[in-house]
Amino acid sequence: MKKYDVIIVGAGPAGIFCAYELVKNRQDLKILILEKGRGIANRKCPKHTNGGRCVHCKPCSITTGWAGAGAFSDGKLSLSHEVGGTLPEYLGVEETIEMIKYTDQIYLDFGADGEIHGETLTPEMEVIRRKAIESNLKLVHCPVRHLGTEKAQELYRKLYDFVVDKGVEVHFNSAVQNLILEDDKIQGVKNGKGEYFADLVMVSVGRDGADWLMKECSKESIGTEVGVVDIGVRLECRNEVMKDINDNFYEAKLIHYTQTFDDKVRTFCSNPGGFVSSEYYDNDLAVVNGHSFKDLKSDNTNFALLVSQKFTEPFKAPIEYGKHIARLANMLTNNQILVQRFGDLIRGRRTTSNRLYRNNIIPTLKDAVPGDLSLVLPHRILKDIEEMILALDKVTPGLASDETLLYGVEVKFYSNITKVDNSFQSTSVENLYLGGDGAGITRGLMQASVNGVLIAREFLKKIEA
C-alpha cells in the first residue's frame, strides 16, 4: 500500500505552491503530486512548429502538465486582491493582501522580474479613469508583475527542482480517476496505475479538471454550488488603438453594467503585442484564449470580453452550458475558432476571408475561420458585448471600428464552486481540501498560488496538532 502524509492532485500553481510551502517548513513529510499531464520539459505544443495549427494532443500540453495552465500562460501576476479570485471572501481583505505579498516574494525569489506595471496612478491614468467614468465603466486598479510565457516556464521549472530536491514525489501522466472516501473522510485517491493513500488530500485540478471534479463531487455527495458562467469573445485590434491604455496600465481592467440587460461585462487577460490562441477542452472542444511573450511581439493587442451570468435554481450545469455554446461555434468551423469583424456583426452579416483581409489588422490566430457569431452566442450575450465595445470606444477610440476582430467563443469553466470552510476543507468530507481554479475559488495565477500556500499551512497545523 502506498501511504503518504499529503497527496496533491494537480500540479498547477495551487498544487506547486502547496508543495513548496510544505517542504519549506517540513522536509520529513512524504508528499505525492499526481499530475495528469507531462513534465515541463516535455510540454511542447506542436502548433509552434506547425504554422499555428493545433493537432489535438492528448492530454493538451497547453493546459496540463507541471505548472498547469500557468506554464503557457502569459504569466501576469495580478497583485490586487480584487482580481483573480474570491480569496477575500474566505480570508478577508487584509489577510489576502498580506498573503499576496508573501507569495509574490516567492515568485521574486525564483526569478520573477522586479518591475511592477501600473503601481501608481499617473496623470495620464487619471485621464483614462475620467473617460471610463464618463462612459459608465469601472476601472479596477491592479498592479501587475509580468513574467512572460518563457520566463514563467523557467520559474516553475526551478520550483520543480526545488520541491523534488526536497523529496516530493511527482508522477506525471497520472490523472486521478476517483477519490477514496470512508465515513465522510478522505483516505486517498485512485488512478489507472493504482491506489494511493494519505491523511490529507488537496485537489487542485484547474479548469481542465473542473468537470471531472464536479462529477466526482456529485457521485460522492460532496457539496458544491452553482457559480457564475463567464462567456464571451476575445477582441483583437491593432496596438495603435490601445496605445494609451497599454502604455499606461499594461492591463486595464474595466467593468461595465450594460444598459439593456444590466449584465456585468468585463475586460480580461489583455495581451499587448500578443497572440490569440486556441485551447482544447476534453481534447476536442476549441475555445479561444490569448497570450504574449516577453520578447516576441505582434502588431496587435487582444483581450477577452466576458459576460457574467449568475443562474439560479433549478439550473445546475454552468460548465455544460458554456461547453454547449462552444460546441455550437465548433460545429460551424470544423472545430476551429470562429472570427468575425465587429462591423460585420453589427450589420448582421458573416465575415468572409475577403472581408477579413481588407483591414489594417492581420489576425494573429492563423487557423481561425471567418463566420458569424450571431449564429452561436445568445442575443443577450451579443448585445452585452456590443454595448461594452461601444462604451470602451469612448475610452480608447477606434475600438468600435469595423475591422476590430472578435474571436469566439471564450468560456471560463470555473463556475461551479466547491463548498469549503475558511480553511478550504470540504464541508462534506474531512481532510479533503479543495483549491485553485478547479474548486471555483480562484481565477488567476497569484490567487491560485496563494491558495496553495494557505492549504499547506492548514496541513502543517493538522500535522503538528
Ligand SMILES: Cc1cc2nc3c(=O)[nH]c(=O)nc-3n(C[C@H](O)[C@H](O)[C@H](O)COP(=O)(O)OP(=O)(O)OC[C@H]3O[C@@H](n4cnc5c(N)ncnc54)[C@H](O)[C@@H]3O)c2cc1C
Ligand atoms: C492561455 C492562458 C493564459 C493565462 N494567462 C494568465 C495570466 O496571464 N495571469 C493569470 O493570473 N492567470 C492566467 N491564466 C489563468 C491561470 O493559468 C490559472 O488561473 C492558474 O493556472 C490556475 O491554477 P490551478 O493550480 O488552480 O490550476 P491549473 O493551472 O489549471 O492546474 C491544474 C492541473 O491539474 C491537472 N489535472 C486536471 N485534472 C486532473 C486529474 N484528474 N488528476 C491529476 N491532475 C489533474 C491539470 O493537468 C493541471 O496541470 C491563464 C490561463 C490560460 C489557459
